[in-house]
Amino acid sequence: MITVLGRATSANVQRVMWTIAELGIEYKRVDVGGAFGGNDTPEYLAKNPHGLVPTIETDDGRVMWESAAIVRWLALHDPERRLWPTSGQEELSADMWAEWAARYIENPLLQMFIALVRTRTADRDWGKIREIGSRIHKGLAAAEPFLAERPFLAGDRLSIADINFGLLLYRYYEMEIERPDLPAVAAYYQRLTERPAYAEHVMIDFSFARPPE
Numbered sequence: 001m002i003t004v005l006g007r008a009t010s011a012n013v014q015r016v017m018w019t020i021a022e023l024g025i026e027y028k029r030v031d032v033g034g035a036f037g038g039n040d041t042p043e044y045l046a047k048n049p050h051g052l053v054p055t056i057e058t059d060d061g062r063v064m065w066e067s068a069a070i071v072r073w074l075a076l077h078d079p080e081r082r083l084w085p086t087s088g089q090e091e092l093s094a095d096m097w098a099e100w101a102a103r104y105i106e107n108p109l110l111q112m113f114i115a116l117v118r119t120r121t122a123d124r125d126w127g128k129i130r131e132i133g134s135r136i137h138k139g140l141a142a143a144e145p146f147l148a149e150r151p152f153l154a155g156d157r158l159s160i161a162d163i164n165f166g167l168l169l170y171r172y173y174e175m176e177i178e179r180p181d182l183p184a185v186a187a188y189y190q191r192l193t194e195r196p197a198y199a200e201h202v203m204i205d206f207s208f209a210r211p212p213e
Helices: 011-023 042-047 067-076 088-117 126-147 160-174 183-193 196-201
Strands: 002-005 027-030 055-058 063-065
Touching: 002 011, 011 027, 011 067, 011 160, 011 196, 042 055, 063 067, 067 088, 067 160, 088 126, 088 160, 126 160, 126 183, 160 183, 183 196
Parallel strands: 002 027
Antiparallel strands: 002 055, 055 063
8 A cells, every 4th residue: 555645636646646556556645735735744844855746655654755756666666567667678768768758848848837827828928938839849759750660658568658758748738739740649648548547647637727817
């Protein structure tokens, strides 16, 4: 049993919950952060000094924070290594693509989310939004030829690379932005939406983040 402290609407919590669901790990999730609060209490800060979500606790008393680190730990400790191949090029590719997604897609996508979703229409900086969009699209274009050749980012099966990358695509495709024609990325996203774990834990409406106009 793993206890996950963090609200379901947090993208970082979603990264961990998607992983847990794909691995079939028994869990309990407690709403913390955002409108629920609780992440600035002495009790929570004793577990996570940064006051962010998620934080996980294991039955034997271990505590861990930082969603990408949690995903790696869960994947590496899965006896079947279902999300992290054990040999060959796929083992290396899974780790490399996971890092790539975090560095080159996640940061500009977060900036876009803040500039477009969390900002009132009248206050949006459209020049900045176009600049961020060009960086996102450059990154996605780098993945396009690989996804045209294989079903998942690192190979023939879902891996930690897809957890880091695929997590970001729901918000990307739901935001009101112009998107270039990247058929392989679009088909890949469609495949992810058909996975029950992705649909349940990642495809969560983010209208709560929009400020009143």
